[in-house]
Amino acid sequence: MIERSPVFNIFTYAAMTLGLLVVLVPFWIVIVAGSQSLQEVSRVPIVLWPSSHLWENIQAAWARADLGPKMINSLIVASGVTFGKIVLASISAFAIVFFDFRARMVCFWMIFITLMLPLEVRIVPTYAIAANALLPFQVVLDTLGITGLVQTLSSVRIGLEWNLLNSYTGLILPLVATATGTFLYRQFFMTIPDELIEASKMDGASPVRFFFDVLLPLSRTNMLALATIMFVSSWNQYLWPLLITTDRTNYGTVVMQLKALIPTQNGTPDWNVTMAGALIIMLPPLLIVALMQRWFVRGLITRDK
Amino acid sequence: MAAISFSGVKKRYQKNDVIHGVDVEIEAGEFVVILGPSGCGKSTLLRMIAGLEEISEGTIAIDGKVVNELEPRERGCAMVFQNYALYPHMSVRQNIGYALKVAGMPKAEREAKVLKVAKSVSLEPYLDRKPGELSGGQRQRVAMARAMVREPKVFLFDEPFSNLDAKLRVAMRAEVRNLHRSLGVTSVFVTHDQTEAMTLADRLIVMNSGFVEQVGKPSEVYHHPASLFVADFIGSPAMNLVRGFFGEDGYFRHGKGGMVNLPGLAKAHLSREVSIGIRPELVRRVDAGHKDAIAAVVDYTEELGASRLVYARADGSPIIAVDSGTDALGTGMPVHFALSESDIHVFDHSNGRRVDHNGRPVRATDTVSA
Numbered sequence: 001m002i003e004r005s006p007v008f009n010i011f012t013y014a015a016m017t018l019g020l021l022v023v024l025v026p027f028w029i030v031i032v033a034g035s036q037s038l039q040e041v042s043r044v045p046i047v048l049w050p051s052s053h054l055w056e057n058i059q060a061a062w063a064r065a066d067l068g069p070k071m072i073n074s075l076i077v078a079s080g081v082t083f084g085k086i087v088l089a090s091i092s093a094f095a096i097v098f099f100d101f102r103a104r105m106v107c108f109w110m111i112f113i114t115l116m117l118p119l120e121v122r123i124v125p126t127y128a129i130a131a132n133a134l135l136p137f138q139v140v141l142d143t144l145g146i147t148g149l150v151q152t153l154s155s156v157r158i159g160l161e162w163n164l165l166n167s168y169t170g171l172i173l174p175l176v177a178t179a180t181g182t183f184l185y186r187q188f189f190m191t192i193p194d195e196l197i198e199a200s201k202m203d204g205a206s207p208v209r210f211f212f213d214v215l216l217p218l219s220r221t222n223m224l225a226l227a228t229i230m231f232v233s234s235w236n237q238y239l240w241p242l243l244i245t246t247d248r249t250n251y252g253t254v255v256m257q258l259k260a261l262i263p264t265q266n267g268t269p270d271w272n273v274t275m276a277g278a279l280i281i282m283l284p285p286l287l288i289v290a291l292m293q294r295w296f297v298r299g300l301i302t303r304d305k
Numbered sequence: 306m307a308a309i310s311f312s313g314v315k316k317r318y319q320k321n322d323v324i325h326g327v328d329v330e331i332e333a334g335e336f337v338v339i340l341g342p343s344g345c346g347k348s349t350l351l352r353m354i355a356g357l358e359e360i361s362e363g364t365i366a367i368d369g370k371v372v373n374e375l376e377p378r379e380r381g382c383a384m385v386f387q388n389y390a391l392y393p394h395m396s397v398r399q400n401i402g403y404a405l406k407v408a409g410m411p412k413a414e415r416e417a418k419v420l421k422v423a424k425s426v427s428l429e430p431y432l433d434r435k436p437g438e439l440s441g442g443q444r445q446r447v448a449m450a451r452a453m454v455r456e457p458k459v460f461l462f463d464e465p466f467s468n469l470d471a472k473l474r475v476a477m478r479a480e481v482r483n484l485h486r487s488l489g490v491t492s493v494f495v496t497h498d499q500t501e502a503m504t505l506a507d508r509l510i511v512m513n514s515g516f517v518e519q520v521g522k523p524s525e526v527y528h529h530p531a532s533l534f535v536a537d538f539i540g541s542p543a544m545n546l547v548r549g550f551f552g553e554d555g556y557f558r559h560g561k562g563g564m565v566n567l568p569g570l571a572k573a574h575l576s577r578e579v580s581i582g583i584r585p586e587l588v589r590r591v592d593a594g595h596k597d598a599i600a601a602v603v604d605y606t607e608e609l610g611a612s613r614l615v616y617a618r619a620d621g622s623p624i625i626a627v628d629s630g631t632d633a634l635g636t637g638m639p640v641h642f643a644l645s646e647s648d649i650h651v652f653d654h655s656n657g658r659r660v661d662h663n664g665r666p667v668r669a670t671d672t673v674s675a
Contacts, residue, residue, distance in 0.1 A: 193390065195388050196390050196392065198357050198386070198390065199386060199392075200403075201357065201377045201378070202355060202357075202377050202382070202384045202404075203378070203403050203404035203455075204378030204407045214392055214394075
């Protein structure tokens with residue numbers, strides 16, 4: 001729609017400015033509050049102008065929430081989840097798009113339907129699996145009567161157990177499955193012309209070779225776009241890390257530590273430190289988006305040849 | 306160099322046959338063009354040689370070895386695709402050398418080969434460019450270089466020039482012809498463009514809706530079409546084809562009471578419905594007083610420069626003639642034509658096959674000389 005009239009221009013600019021304000025004001029408040037002293041932040045009405053205590057507040061927040069090691073944990077988890085998601089999504093989309101097997105549409109829809117089952121909905125069974133990742137196999141063995149059989153024969157009871165609680169594996173693995181990523185990759189793979197596949201067949205390339213030599217390089221922009229979204233969303237995970245880590249000191253992530261920064265009911269209301277902490281914690285995803293935004297937009301909207 | 310032989314080759318999708326049994330021998334070093342309208346199965350046949358389509362029935366042998374169960378890479382064929390199918394993220398050098406890289410050839414040897422092939426199709430200055438930075442003709446050359454570098458036993462071309470403009474197409478045609486002359490590799494070329502087919506082919510395979518209509522040298526196919534389809538498909542303007550039947554009195558009857566005296570042909574074709582065909586350039590324009598002249602009325606004319614095409618109507622049957630006269634010929638004016646019996650082809654209307662002048666039907670693979 002192309003419309004050019006002064007009234008319409010004013011309207012569009014007004015809408016955009018309003019949207020920008022809605023997005024930016026919370027950030028501004030975080031920065032302002034994070035730079036004020038305890039007295040300044042407690043003043044009524046609120047002062048919406050930054051002060052000079054930002055660095056001290058950041059130091060205080062960093063120390064109080066033990067952000068150093070937690071930052072490393074968060075980085076490990078977010079990069080692990082991002083990497084895992086990309087690998088899993090590209091491989092599953094590769095199988096669905098390029099191989100003609102009988103159950104492929106069933107597989108695709110099964111993956112696609114999981115979009116309707118976010119982590120929050122399946123959190124209890126997921127926790128059960130994380131507590132013992134081999135539980136499904138144990139159940140299979142039990143129902144088939146193999147456990148009983150082995151027990152009567154050798155008086156050894158099969159008990160499979162693989163505990164993922166309080167481990168990086170447990171923080172990462174359950175978040176790796178991604179319908180969104182598979183779908184994105186599928187859409188991209190479907191735009192690859194058949195002739196390219198045939199040319200690589202004629203050149204003698206095996207499917208794996210085709211995947212690495214042709215598909216992956218071609219999907220680079222998509223991959224970066226997906227990586228950006230995935231990194232930000234896994235950095236922001238709160239519920240799952242909270243549930244699966246009892247050992248906060250070693251396996252806590254920064255987002256969990258936000259809770260530790262919020263003033264308690266009878267404690268000092270030092271919101272300035274809380275805000276400075278929030279500022280540190282949201283910095284990495286902000287940086288990633290800022291760095292990747294060129295690829296991000298290109299990967300999701302247009303397609304470079 | 307390798308010979309290719311098809312025996313009873315069929316292609317079936319679910320329950321539909323798209324190729325109904327092809328039996329053709331392609332000799333080693335030959336340049337064969339498969340010609341036919343869209344959807345006639347010509348590309349499918351080519352892709353079956355390449356190994357990109359399964360062979361539902363029958364066998365294809367390359368150099369005497371049945372290849373039905375072989376992977377594309379094991380068949381020794383190289384293919385040039387219609388849309389070039391170059392890898393967009395690789396440079397020209399990498400595109401050409403990819404097959405060798407996959408085959409595990411050492412880098413130095415590979416580079417040398419790529420360079421040599423690039424030289425032969427004058428692509429040297431572009432080796433480090435991406436396909437996106439090349440023109441259509443250059444991309445087509447890269448596609449050809451990619452096929453050549455593997456030194457295949459067979460070249461397969463799937464309508465490679467249909468995305469090029471007319472001038473470039475002529476140039477590329479000459480290039481392919483030269484390439485074939487210097488390398489002598491057996492080549493199969495699919496196209497729907499008859500000029501391309503006629504100029505390139507040692508032999509033509511004309512296909513229509515999954516059947517091979519005729520196999521033969523371009524001149525044979527043009528001068529002695531084996532079926533109604535071939536007669537109509539090859540040649541521009543198309544052959545004049547008139548439906549009717551021969552009477553005992555030696556006259557051919559057609560249209561609304563039209564009669565042509567063809568006593569030499571009548572005997573062999575009594576008692577069946579036929580179409581007779583004659584090339585427009587063999588229809589002679591004569592004076593009204595000429596013996597056995599066919600009277601017609603001009604519909605319109607098309608000026609070609611050296612000659613003109615006269616579209617006329619004789620007793621309801623359309624007739625096209627190439628005429629070199631310069632007199633004014635307007636719509637509705639009378640003209641007269643004469644035909645020689647030796648230029649006329651007779652086709653059995655029940656099955657569309659040509660019938661020779663002794664009344665015997667002609668098969669697709671017959672070498673027709675009379």
